[in-house]
Amino acid sequence: MRITEVSQSPGNITYWVLPGPRVLEEETFGTPDDPEMLFRPKLKAAQQAGGPPAVPDTLKSLPFLVGIPEKARTVSDDGTWVFDKPTAFSNNARIINGQFETTMRDVVREDTPGKPGNTPDTASFEAQFNDPAGNEYRVVLDHVVKPPFPGYETQGGVFTEDFLHGNTGTGTPLMPKQYTYAAWWGLGELYINGEKVDDHRVMHLMTTEVVRNRDYNLVFSDDLPLGADERHIRNQEHHTHLMMPPVRGVPGKGPVFDPVPTAFELPNGKKQPFLHIMFEQDELSSREPTRS
Template identity: 55%
Template sequence: MMHKTGFKAAMCLATLLFAMEASAAGGDKSGPLINKAVIQQEAGKTVYWVLPGPRQLSKEVFGTPDNPKRTLKPILAEVNKPPIRELLQKLPVLVAAPEPARKTNEAETEYTVFSQPTPFSDKARPLPPDQSGFFRTTLLDRVAEDQPGKPGNTPDEVQLESWFHDPAGNKYRLEFDHVVQPPFPGYETQGGVFIDGWLHGTTGTGSPLMPKEYTRAAWWGVVDLYINDEKVDTKVAHLMTTEVVRKRDYSLALDEEMPLESSERHIPDQEHHTHLIVMPIKPTPQGPVFEPVNTAFELSNGKNQPFIHMMFEEDSIVEWQLGSQ
């Protein structure tokens, strides 16, 4: 059974992802290096374009109808800044799964799915090898905790080279601008570049609609988006290299199913994969603004997909240093 109060199903862009206050690159880059990671995937290997769809709900993360967890109201109570409060009300899945969009079983004793379309779905299309994608990113982690002040106040740095296609064959390229720290209650991102820890699920950092997953490296930042060699957008993006959370049928695992055994993984011999999401969040001097990503890929409803979620399934960790000076 689904409760419908206050929710609009049309495209459901309000169920998408992370948003940050806009800021200049900022931050003193001269601090000592704590951690470093270099990750890449060569062209011609397995890449998926993730489509919007519903998401199964983990009992461990979201509780039961009699004892719900990760609801929006108590999280909003921790927010003092009106722009961030408004953002979380419009994009609640940044931190929660609001109860009105949770379906239950017939007996109303368990949650079944979050019915609004999100990027954390089981629906995805594999891309042909000659139109898959490539990325290489370098993450420089100089602080162990988020820094006070504006989200741009961080000495962490990121370098990125990337290109990929959508299922219609359009070619995308991202240019990285600067690191940001998500200004949400409970988020702990190590200054916007995160190396060696846990994200999503019950951690409080990242959408709880993703399972809790061991993360080798992750960043949050602002990127310029090019499609077919034309600059079309500037948005907030998030990349993370994690243990494998996609099963053999490409469904997204629940927290209760993690960690996946080798035989359960989409590619059994692959121990990690990389998620890259471009979010429907436009940074402005006044703060984050909800705005669909200007993709070129048309969905079955005749509208263009409002976010980008790429899965690079055969990535390589080129370099991974902890505690370097």
């Protein structure tokens, strides 16, 4: 077993990520003439897997969790290949106040058979932060799960010392392939301005190598690892991502598409349907427990 503790104290740099497009990197998505990381095979795998019944419909609503449909890929006038929908993986972010603590206990290195919540891996987590309009949020993890998406390999729901995202097959391919010190997937509660607004929210936390550059742009797999002068904070070698997608865990169905009920209004008059919070000055420690 490995125990990993990560935290960030109040007063350190935290970002709220806003919706925006994402350029499709060749390493993961191929080229317009030879596309890779397609969505249709992933959907077919989900339909044949016999997992929670909600999974195929959820992937139809949120295909970027596993791949990108060809019809959702656009080549711009300058030749850039983009997924031009408003994703949670944009270069547009705002500085906010935030803090968190998490402890992860990685017991197994492979996903165990059974339901998503059937795992010996455990984690605790609580975060507080505000949105750009000043609304106050608290997120609390209830328990770890193994996401039942095709191709995901999550080491039992707590994941340590390996690569996620990009072309790994685990995590959205819209993020670059990045070395991950520790991560978890789980279900938990969301509080806004002191009131509980939802539970059973799907959430994902990972502490990784830095994947945003000095301009706070999300880089690509072949840009990594970033050198000290390329990072957003020169002497910070890792940062922590908290992602709450528009998905809720429903007993008997599994992960169901359901926008996160945030309080933050976007320029189009709609509420932001996801949370993507970046803690840029985290502290990390990892150890094996002492045997008595």
